[in-house]
Amino acid sequence: MAVLERNNNLSQRMTQELGKLIVCGEYSQQNGLPSEAELCEQYGVSRTAVREAVKMLTAKGLISSRPRQGIRVMDEEEWNILDSDVLKWSLEGTPTLAVLKEYLQMRIAIEPEAASLAARFGTDEKIAAIESALNRMAEAVESGNKEAELAADIDFHIGILYASENRFYIHMRDFTRTALNASVRSTSQIKGGTNDLIEDHGKVLNAIKARNPERAKNSMFLLIDEALTFIEQKLMEQQ
Template sequence: MALLDRNFNLSHRMVHELGKAIICGEYNTDGLPTEAELCDKFGVSRSAVREAVKMLSAKGLISSKPRQGIRVQAEEEWNIFDPDLLRWSLESKPSMKVLKEFLQVRIAIEPEAAALAARYATQEQIDAIEAALERMKNAEDNTPEDLDADIAFHISILYASNNRFYVRLRDFIQTALRVSISHTSPMKGNHEGIVEDHAKVFNAIKNRNPERAKHSMLLLIDEALNFIEEELASKSN
């Protein structure tokens, strides 16, 4: 393997391990290990460490300045829409509060995306939404196939909105779904009911009814949000 390729791969491994550790709260804003200490910890060269620091800085997780060393940024500086940060959040078993925030963002995006899909979706895009719904119907409850089909349904609607900004939110929505569905579907415990709720969204889009599509998607996400809020309330009592 070429030295450049080797350093690139080592840097990415370090980015993943150190980034996830920061997300999990293993380091605070007081600072990170020195460059030399990071070389020893991860068994990489200084060039690999410097490349990893650049990548983590671009994600807003850390800063590196002369005479200040490498420091963890305050959480509000993190680029939480970055796909890697989203994945690390998922892998770190996020709190119910984070799940609630995920759903609050979804409820601000997906109903309008459904309304746009009812207006502007092509027949091919409507077929893709229907195909995902059929996969949901045929999948066993609370299985990886069921989860993947559910996610495909929602992502297909983002594409069907034909709005480039909504489409670019697909990584965020996909991660939010993968986190929240695995919690809320078992709470509802009614696979047929879940499929029926999704079918209402699809039928409204297929029938070119933007208001009904928007309302149906709003109800679908709001129910999941209610489940999360009820669990949060029970834990605070």
């Protein structure tokens, strides 16, 4: 019998468990999912818990459930792939290069424009938060603390989203976090020396502080494009 983690309440745990399995492909459109009754048995929980989990996954676009037809995994196109849980579940396995490319292709749309907005509209307080993140990142590079470096890197990029003062950009924070985690998770992402990485981040920050939207946008574009070009080249070699 499957074992559930012990945090949260039962339907939340069921949601996590089933969501993970669906996103990782254990349950697929072909395989389908067991019926409510079978899930109750397999996990040793009541129908209430199973049904509430099914409802939550339905709300995230992962499954649909109808009488006589059972619980069916939806086409991936229907998944709410920007939902924070779905992003989290997708991070369970090691991401492929193709997936890293998808993340970067999206980031290269969002983040340069976010930097531009941050330069135009970001409050001094929010810009200070970006600067603080960059300082922490530099310290972490000095001391060779990879984990702290990643945390600060994430704070830097998310700080810019917040400084955009636009709800939709702010909402991309979980996406950005996931994308950055994924790129570090994938060992091939070692690439160039981390020194000019700090320098490149610094250029973005300076442009924002100078309230220069164009330069902020371009600096951020270059920063992400470097990573994207690297990935695209690796993908070429692979084929």
